[in-house]
Amino acid sequence: MPIAYAGFPFLSAILLSCVIGLVTILFMPAAQHRRIKMVSAVCSGITLVISIYLFLAYDKSAGGLQFAERIAWVPSLGISYFNAADGFSLPMLLLTGIVFFTAVLTMWELETRVKEFFALVFLLVAGVFGLFMAQDLFFLFVWFDVSLFPMYLLIAVWGSTRKEYAAMKLTLYLLAGSALILPGIIYLVVKSGLSTFDMLALMQPGTFTPFQQKLAFLLFFIGFGILAGVWPLHTWSPVGHVAAPTAVSMIHAGVLMKIGAFGILRVGIYLCPLGWQYWAPLMALLATVGIVYGVFVGLAQTDLKYVIGYSSVSHMGIVGLGLSTLTIDGLNGAVFQMFAHGVMTALFFSSVGYIYDRTHTKAIAELGGLSHSMPRAASFMILAALAGIGVPCLASFWAELMVFIAAFKVYPLYGTLAVCALVVSALFMLRVVQRTCYGPPRSRYAQLPDVSFKLGIPRIILATVIITFGFFPSLMYTMIQTASLPLMGGLPW
Amino acid sequence: MTIYALLFYLLAAVILVSTAIAVTRRNLVHAAIFLVASFFASALLFYLLGAPLLAMLEIIVYVGAIMVLFLFVIMMLKEKPASNRPAARGRKLWTATLGLIYLLAVILLVFATGPRGQTPLTPAVASPAAFGRYLFQGHWLGIEIASLLLLIALIGVLHLGHTAARRTAAGIEEEK
Amino acid sequence: MVGWTAFGPELYTCFVLGGVFLVFSLLPANPRRDYVTAMALAAVGLGISIAGLHLTGDLFADTYHVDLFSQIFKIMLALGLLLAIYLCEHLRGIAPRRHAETYLLLTVCTLAMMMMVSAVNLLTLYVALELSSYSLYVLVSFRQPRTGGVRTAVRYFLIGASASAVMLFGLALLYGSCGTLDAATLMTLLPAAMGRPEVITGLTLTLGGIFFKLALFPFHFWAPDVYEGAANPVAAYIATASKVAAIAVLIRLVALGGQNVLLARALAVIAVITMTAGNLTAIVQQDLKRMLAYSSIAQGGYVLIGILSMTPAGYASTTFYALVVLLLKFSCFFVLVKVAAGGRNVAIDDLAGLHSSSPILALLLMMALFALAGIPPTIGFTGKLLLFTAAVQRGYFVLVLIAMFNVVISLYYYLRVIHAAYLRKPPRALPALNLALRDRLLAGVLVTFTVAAGIFPAPLIALAEAAVRVLG
Incomplete structure (x- = not known):
């Protein structure tokens, strides 16, 4: 795989701006809410700008890993600080930048324990960024855990509905995942005999025997799969989504669940392609069950956030189905879906969060006629719902299309089931939208303010991204192909 | 069985019995006396194994110094004999069962294993x-x-x- | 006089530190004087130990070996002593006229442990081990109210004496079959002789004495009672310095047997039982010290994983982990001592509101607990990574999986503590904890070190690897 080293360490600059944000906030007086928010906005803005720049500056004709940086860290163990970006990680970095920036803006009205909230969010996002760019297994794992453990406090302190239970459940589930990943990583590093954590070196074909690949892939699939919301290990996710404060839901559903899928891709598929091939039928089965299950359990929900939570399970199932097809289309679709779902779900949570903050209810039955009292908030929510359904000309449409094309070829039965489930979900989602946004206006919501311009900015950004990539899917498609083509071309079968 | 072996088992039996009596007495003075007997027998055992010095040390230090000190303390404290409160029956049963299992296992191990299981340790004189x-x-x-x-x-x-x-x-x- | 220089740290500990407090304990009680003197002398002692890092030599008719391995552990012990004394500032759990004796016993115990890590004759090792144990029995009995302290001490003593008897029996078997107790000679004899039942039994039983120190199954019952019953700084000392010494001795003893599969399997079983029992019991604890005791037991199980791989990498990782245990357990006890008003015990619920009464202590507690659970990027994660890598290298993959699940279990009760400190509202508003500047400074240093050493572990790892190289 070709590597282009960076003249300027852009990737480290992203991490650095997170760390600077974190440290600055830690040393600021807790009472200065406004300043803390300004610092957060500036630092997260920098990460967004850099990730946009990297997305555009990536040389698609050259492909491979670009913007690479490598420093030997613990030479005796073969650990190096090795960051690079390719066609898989750049969409994810862009997604993280967008969601992070908009999440910070969304929380502009937060008043309780502001300092700690933003400090923890910075820590979390630093982990997410780090994971998407890491090319060294040690750092990848470190970033993975760094992004997980702030969640406990973020949900338990600032959350709602059964927050302590949700926080504990989420943390234990995700760390149980990491309890499988770490042995998997150690196992691969030791069995390779290379005593290095460098993924490029471990990626060479023939490094691992088929048995080793199968064992390690299973560990990674379950370990990362918990985070990706793979059925039946998803139960932490709807509960967590519901309990988390808006920004954390956005980051959590928008980015954190993608870490899981990305981990399966980056560690599982790249290092253990034979294991991928071996376990693909199981992945497909679980993914399909997840899609169908997410839709039908979602049907029964009366809480708006639970609806989105279960739709996330089913959308992440689409990612899993794409990965399990072992085809280029499936892979492209899966990565595209990760991006599209991230933006879509962030918009969804941010609009629901806005509505919840004003009406103090998430129960679908109690809402209604919102398009009269807050038309802008309602339109954002409708847009997000449409994107979730997969309406053409919105980003998720292309992603789901690609996955289903691949799935029909490889697993006709699963593909059919998944599509049927999605049709049901579309009907249901429209009914939810209809019940909350339309219908007779309710007097008690009549006086509520609509989304102001300032609070509208993050939602507008997200909506713009959804529409842009819906009209120009090739922007994303060509990017992902620079990574998926070499990956599929270099497979051992 | 040689005369040595005979003496060994004899002494071992004396040690076991006297120690057992010592730990079951409620009267501290009685217990101390039986402990003295046990120490004497151990000293003889050392002698038998070819360590006369250790035998003498055992008698002088343990039987002589320590036990005298012990008796001295007992008499000084004038501790009343502990009341005849019987130990809990269940606990007694447990202890007895475990002890019996242990004893059986040891006997089995000693006699059931052939010469391969035995390890002659070289005596150091x-x-x-x-x-x-x-x-x-x-x-x-x-x-x-x-x-x-x-x-x-x-x-x-x-x-x-x-x-x-x-x-x-x-x-x-x-x-x- | 080269020989005596190599004995420098011990000599200092014995004569200066110990001697001074022997005198002080005869003078009228003066807690302030005792504390200041102890801090100053222990700080110098740490300096001397660090200065003696590169000393080498054989002393006392080759029963005593000074090398990089022992010196590194001596630095950790001197550090442990200094930190434990630091916690004694008010020392409310012990009567003022016992303070000088407390420092004397802490010092003698440290001296004994320093000798343990250097002793290469198993008899010397045994006597040193007993010395350290007896110091601790007496220290534990100092806790007020007196009957409570003495009761705990007696229980501690009974289990310790049994372990000690087991160890003596093991030593007798080893000596009987090999004719020597010299470690260097044993190391050449034992690997070949490990097939003989009396040899492997002897070595295993000898390890029993160390299992007691490290609170490993089946000698782990004392830990919760003793932690709970001892004065807080004494419990801290038992949880930190005494573990470090036990780890050192365990490494030295296991290294004697070469790479014996049977012994490794036995140790693996003990490791699994120990950590599982420790973690599962810790979940239900309400008292912070009891919880820390069970967590210590579990940590002992992890330590065993590094040791039973019986490779230089395994020993190096264990050496590194000794430092991890020392620092993290101290951090927890530091918070505990500062929170405990009047030297009493602290229930987990008592931590409620710590977040607002003292943010720095809450942060320290959180970092220490996350590090104990092995969350990156802390020193605790690096330690676990090294341990588990060493074990997987020898093929103990399943063992590592079990250990990782134990880590997840342990996270549950660590989160309970963090939950209390950060989320629980105290029943009544607490006044802000009045921490001295040096306390805040120390807390800051500990937090920084926990993270910094996790991010830049390379120098420490290199040192640990150099240390075990001399084990041969």
Whole structure:
């Protein structure tokens, strides 16, 4: 795989701006809410700008890993600080930048324990960024855990509905995942005999025997799969989504669940392609069950956030189905879906969060006629719902299309089931939208303010991204192909 | 069976029985006396195994010094014999069962395994002079540490003694 | 006089530190004087130990070996002593006239442990081990109210004496079959002789004495009672310095047997039982010290995983982990001592509101607990990574999986503590904890070190690897 080293360490600059944000906030007086928010906005803005720049500056004709940086860290163990970006990680970095920036803006009205909230969010996002760019297994794992453990406090302190239970459940589930990943990583590093954590070196074909690949892939699939919301290990996710404060839901559903899928891709598929091939039928089965299950359990929900939570399970199932097809289309679709779902779900949570903050209810039955009292908030929510359904000309449409094309070829039965489930979900989602946004206006919501311009900015950004990539899917498609083509071309079968 | 073996088993039986009696007596003086018997038998065992010096040390130190001190303390404290409160039946049963299982296992192991399971340990016969040289040349650091250990034990005993003295004093006042 | 220089740290500990407090304990009680002197002398002692890092030599008719391995552990022990004394500032759990004796016993115990890590004759090792144990028995009995302290001490003593008897029996078997107790000679004899039942039994039983120190199954019952019953700084000392010494001795003893599969399997079983029992019991604890005791037991199980791989990498990782245990357990006890008003015990619920009464202590507690659970990027994660890598290299993959699940279990009760400190509202508003500047400074240093050493572990790892190289 070709590597282009960076003249300027852009990737480290992203991490650095997170760390600077974190440290600055830690040393600021807790009472200065406004300043803390300004610092957060500036630092997260920098990460967004850099990730946009990297997305555009990536040389698609050259492909491979670009913007690479490598420093030997613990030479005796073969650990190096090795960051690079390719066609898989750049969409994810862009997604993280967008969601992070908009999440910070969304929380502009937060008043309780502001300092700690933003400090923890910075820590979390630093982990997410780090994971998407890491090319060294040690750092990848470190970033993975760094992004997980702030969640406990973020949900338990600032959350709602059964927050302590949700926080504990989420943390234990995700760390149980990491309890499988770490042995998997150690196992691969030791069995390779290379005593290095460098993924490029471990990626060479023939490094691992088929048995080793199968064992390690299973560990990674379950370990990362918990985070990706793979059925039946998803139960932490709807509960967590519901309990988390808006920004954390956005980051959590928008980015954190993608870490899981990305981990399966980056560690599982790249290092253990034979294991991928071996376990693909199981992945497909679980993914399909997840899609169908997410839709039908979602049907029964009366809480708006639970609806989105279960739709996330089913959308992440689409990612899993794409990965399990072992085809280029499936892979492209899966990565595209990760991006599209991230933006879509962030918009969804941010609009629901806005509505919840004003009406103090998430129960679908109690809402209604919102398009009269807050038309802008309602339109954002409708847009997000449409994107979730997969309406053409919105980003998720292309992603789901690609996955289903691949799935029909490889697993006709699963593909059919998944599509049927999605049709049901579309009907249901429209009914939810209809019940909350339309219908007779309710007097008690009549006086509520609509989304102001300032609070509208993050939602507008997200909506713009959804529409842009819906009209120009090739922007994303060509990017992902620079990574998926070499990956599929270099497979051992 | 050689005469040595006969003597060995005889002494072993004496040790076992006297120790068993010692730990089951409620009267402390009686227990101490039986312990003396056990120590005597151990000393003879050492003699039998070719370590006359150790045998003498055992008698002088344990039977002589320690037991006398022990009896002295018992008589000084004038501790009343513990009341005849029987131990809980269940606990007794448990202890007995476990002990019996252990005993059976050991017997089985000793007699059931063939010669391969046996390990003859070479006896080391040392003259008192050689023993002394070995101890005080090769292990004088250990001796020094042991002396520190005595110091620590002294502090501990002082602390405990203080406690006991207080408690006795308190008890006397209560009686008044 | 080269030989005596190599004995420098011990000599200093023995004569200056120990001697001074022997005198002080005869003078009228003066807690302030005792504390200041102890801090100053222990700080110098740490300096001397660090200065003696590169000393080497054989002393006392080759029963005592000074090398990089022992010196590194001596530095950790001197550090442990200094930190434990630091916690004694008010020392409310112990009567003022016992303070000088407390420092004396802490010092003698440290001296004994320093000798343990250097002793290469198993007899010397045994006597040193006893010295350290007896110091601790007496220290535990100092806790007020007196009857409570003495009761705990007696229980501690009974289990310790049994372990010690087991160890002596093991030593007798080893000596009987090999004719020597010298470690260097044993190391050449034992690997070949490990097939003989009396040899492997002897070595295993000898390890029993160390299992007691490290609170490993089946000698782990004392830990919760003793932690709970001892004065807080004493419990801290038992949880930190005494573990470090036990780890050192365990490494030295296991290294004697070469790479014996049977012994490794036995140790693996003990490791699994120990960590599982420790973690599962810790979940239900309400008292912070009892919880820390069970967590210590579990940590002992992890330590065993590094040791039973019986490779230089395994020993190096264990050496590294000794430092991890020392620092993290101290951090927890530091918070505990500062929170405990009047030297009493602290229930987990008592931590409620710590977040607002003292943010720095809450942060320290959180970092220490996350590090104990092995969350990156802390020193605790690096330690676990090294341990588990060493074990997987020898093929103990399943063992590592079990250990990782134990880590997840342990996270549950660590989160309970963090939950209390960060989320629980105290029943009544607490006044802000009045921490001295040095306390805050120390807390800051500990937090920084926990993270920094996790991010830049390379120098420490290199040192640990150099240390075990001399084990041969």
